[in-house]
Amino acid sequence: MAPQTRRTSFPKVIIEKDTDSEQSSSEEEEEEEGEVSEGENGKEVEETLDAKRKGKSPICISLKKVCKVCKKAGHEAGFKGATYIDCPMKPCFLCKMPGHTTMTCPHRVSTEYGVIPTSLRNSRNPFAYVFERQLGPTNSRIKPAYVIPDQWCGCFMTIDISLSLIVTRKKKGQVGVWDFGKVYEKIVYGNIHSCIVNNMRFSPINDGTVYAASSDGTISCTDLETGISLSLMNLNPDGWQGPGSWRMLYGMDLNKEKGVVLVADNFGYLYSVDIRANNKTGEAILIHKRGSKVVGLHCNPVQPDLLLSCGNDHYARIWDMRRIEACSSLYELAHKRVVNSAYFSPLSGSKIVTTSQDNRLRVWDSIFGNLDSPSREIVHSHDFNRHLTPFRAEWDPKDPSESLVVVGRYISENYNGAALHPIDFIDISTGQLVAEIMDPNITTISPVNKLHPCDDVLASGSSRSLFIWRPKEKCEPVEQKDEGKIIVCSGAGKKRGGKFGDDSDASDGDLFSSKGKNLKSKKSSLKSYKSQKVKR
DNA sequence: ATTGGATGTAACC
DNA sequence: TGGTTACCCTCCAA
Numbered sequence: 039m040a041p042q043t044r045r046t047s048f049p050k051v052i053i054e055k056d057t058d059s060e061q062s063s064s065e066e067e068e069e070e071e072g073e074v075s076e077g078e079n080g081k082e083v084e085e086t087l088d089a090k091r092k093g094k095s096p097i098c099i100s101l102k103k104v105c106k107v108c109k110k111a112g113h114e115a116g117f118k119g120a121t122y123i124d125c126p127m128k129p130c131f132l133c134k135m136p137g138h139t140t141m142t143c144p145h146r147v148s149t150e151y152g153v154i155p156t157s158l159r160n161s162r163n164p165f166a167y168v169f170e171r172q173l174g175p176t177n178s179r180i181k182p183a184y185v186i187p188d189q190w191c192g193c194f195m196t197i198d199i200s201l202s203l204i205v206t207r208k209k210k211g212q213v214g215v216w217d218f219g220k221v222y223e224k225i226v227y228g229n230i231h232s233c234i235v236n237n238m239r240f241s242p243i244n245d246g247t248v249y250a251a252s253s254d255g256t257i258s259c260t261d262l263e264t265g266i267s268l269s270l271m272n273l274n275p276d277g278w279q280g281p282g283s284w285r286m287l288y289g290m291d292l293n294k295e296k297g298v299v300l301v302a303d304n305f306g307y308l309y310s311v312d313i314r315a316n317n318k319t320g321e322a323i324l325i326h327k328r329g330s331k332v333v334g335l336h337c338n339p340v341q342p343d344l345l346l347s348c349g350n351d352h353y354a355r356i357w358d359m360r361r362i363e364a365c366s367s368l369y370e371l372a373h374k375r376v377v378n379s380a381y382f383s384p385l386s387g388s389k390i391v392t393t394s395q396d397n398r399l400r401v402w403d404s405i406f407g408n409l410d411s412p413s414r415e416i417v418h419s420h421d422f423n424r425h426l427t428p429f430r431a432e433w434d435p436k437d438p439s440e441s442l443v444v445v446g447r448y449i450s451e452n453y454n455g456a457a458l459h460p461i462d463f464i465d466i467s468t469g470q471l472v473a474e475i476m477d478p479n480i481t482t483i484s485p486v487n488k489l490h491p492c493d494d495v496l497a498s499g500s501s502r503s504l505f506i507w508r509p510k511e512k513c514e515p516v517e518q519k520d521e522g523k524i525i526v527c528s529g530a531g532k533k534r535g536g537k538f539g540d541d542s543d544a545s546d547g548d549l550f551s552s553k554g555k556n557l558k559s560k561k562s563s564l565k566s567y568k569s570q571k572v573k574r
Numbered sequence: 575a576t577t578g579g580a581t582g583t584a585a586c587c
Numbered sequence: 588t589g590g591t592t593a594c595c596c597t598c599c600a601a
Contacts, residue, residue: 107593115595122595131595140595331582350583376583395583424582425597450596457596483596578601586592 120450120457132397132449133417140449145417227265230258236333237290237301251287251301257311270299270311271318289335289349295342296359302332302347308362324364327351333428334379340387344368344405348380354392356405369409373400378420379430383440391443391466393431397421399445401466416469418462419449420485427485427499431464435491441467444496446484451476459483461498461507475507 107115107125115125124131124139131140140146233253241247241259250258255273260266273285289302298319299311306329307322326332326349334354338344345362348354354377355367371380375395382405383389390402392412397419400412407413420429431445443464450457453476460474461484475496486499496507 117595120596124595419595421595422582423594423597425580448595459596481596576601578599580598582594584593587590 120452120455122449131421132419134396143417227260227267230260230265230267231256233286236286236288237335239290239292242292242294249290249292249299251290253286253288255285255287255303257287257290257299257301259313268316270313270316271301271309273303273309286331288331288333289347291335291337291345293337293342293345293359300335300337300345302326302335302349304331306330306332306349306351308332308335308347323362325355325357325362325367326353334377334381334430336381338382338387339384344382344387346380346382346390348377348392350376352376352394354380354390356409369405371400371402371409371412374398376428378428379432381431381433384433384435385438385440389440389466391431391433393420393429393445395421395428399431399443399464399466403467414466414469416464416466418445418464419447420445421448422485426483429485432488434463434489436489439467441465442472444487444489446487446498447474448483453478456481461487461496480505 105111105113105115105125105127108127110127113126115123115128117123122131122140124141126139129136130138130143132143133145135143138144231250231252231254233255235250235252238248238250241249246262248260248262249270250260252258257270259268259270273287274283278284286304287301288304289300291300292298292313293300297313299313300308301311302308302325303322306324306326308325309322310319311317312319325347330349330351332347332349334346334348336346338346343359345357345359346354347357352373352375354371354373356369356371357367371390371392373392373394373396378393378395380390380392383391388404388406390400390405392400394400397417399416399418401414401416402409403413418431420431422428426448429446429448431443433440434442434444443466445462445464447460447462450459456478458476458478458481460476462471463473463475464470465472475498480500482500484498484500484505488497490496494508498505498507
């Protein structure tokens with residue numbers, strides 16, 4: 039018969055089964071069936087088929103249960119519901135040290151394994167702690183002039199918040215203007231940049247003006263009311279000549295005293311543009327390893343001559359603007375991996391906090407002290423995968439002790455079966471987690487967060503949305519003083535040749551007030567991505 | 575409705 | 588050194 043003829047002419051098929059521990063627990067049974075045909079998910083299907091040697095050598099298909107991560111048998115790693123099981127063969131995902139997993143990591147920030155769970159956890163709105171702290175006795179001190187709200191500015195990758203405005207970016211290139219009091223009305227400006235915006239700052243002089251640095255190699259200055267935008271500099275006047283020459287702007291800050299915009303590109307160079315003359319001043323200066331991205335710039339709030347930069351070469355550097363040239367940094371702050379952000383403290387300007395991809399916040403207590411090594415390293419999960427905007431720890435501008443920092447958390451917490459990513463408030467003087475914010479409706483990661491300069495508001499940019507958080511007691515009355523406040527959603531991000539600069543996460547347009555009624559009318563959209571998450 | 579590709583960094587070889 | 592691959596929670600256009 040035909041079947042027999044064929045059998046003899048093809049190699050024998052051997053199926054290796056998992057003998058030791060195939061007893062699947064009941065909850066993963068449905069997966070078992072489906073996965074036999076797939077190679078990657080937990081079982082390895084291994085075929086040794088040598089087509090040329092017809093017939094004799096057997097085909098071996100192994101159905102042994104192996105770890106998805108290390109491909110070894112005997113254990114499994116990956117998500118089980120909302121909990122991720124680490125591969126014991128890998129270093130701890132959180133602190134990167136071998137010998138234990140995230141679940142048993144001494145730095146684990148969670149109720150069960152927590153390092154230093156706040157006593158206030160779950161008992162009160164975390165905001166109560168955070169904002170109470172600002173209202174405490176020490177807060178009655180008069181704040182230094184340079185942080186009075188009118189003059190405050192500051193920004194971060196995708197969000198900037200001023201007295202009345204928040205700006206965020208989106209990779210597609212829209213700029214949306216939001217009114218705090220009428221959160222559903224949004225004006226969108228879409229043609230300011232042709233690529234994603236990597237940094238934004240409100241003008242220190244005019245609240246309604248925003249500067250932005252983009253992967254299209256330009257700096258824009260936009261009037262948010264009219265949407266009229268000015269291009270201050272273009273590093274790619276000849277257009278796309280290939281990835282080797284296309285320059286993208288990442289780090290940016292404004293230096294009010296000097297009247298310049300400072301920007302840095304993906305090749306390690308710093309540029310300075312005179313705001314009034316709209317001219318590039320001087321030559322580009324190599325401030326980080328040649329060819330490496332400079333992701334952050336920050337001018338010292340007290341001493342305008344001091345500049346802090348950080349980048350992909352694993353360094354943050356402090357510069358004296360009066361004599362800045364390649365290799366002339368005052369200090370080099372070494373990190374183990376890429377430095378996502380580096381900020382001087384907002385009031386005294388004498389502390390530094392950096393966020394690095396080695397899952398550590400680093401704190402230097404005084405720039406006047408020994409800077410050879412950080413005063414403190416705080417393990418915190420903000421390692422990111424390639425599709426996320428890098429996390430950045432941000433100072434609380436209202437904390438006179440300059441010890442409170444807000445930063446999103448990457449690894450999730452199992453919250454009634456849903457994986458939620460809290461936003462952490464950390465006391466950088468002790469490393470203590472003093473508050474964490476999460477909401478079962480918000481299942482996305484929030485890599486970007488910014489506290490309002492004087493109000494009890496946290497703007498939080500997640501992969502899809504901008505959320506506005508307030509303390510509960512402030513949510514009930516719709517305060518008249520909110521009238522006229524604007525939230526702006528901006529950004530850019532048309533890809534060019536698919537070659538560069540398109541962070542796939544960017545905070546974008548949907549805004550949710552924590553007021554219930556506002557949430558309601560957005561419920562459908564909330565639901566849609568909630569379900570998206572849950573089904574994982 | 576589902577899915578593949580873009581995307582960045584680092585660790586391999 | 589370059590090439591390849593892996594990656595823990597995207598997103599979006601095909």
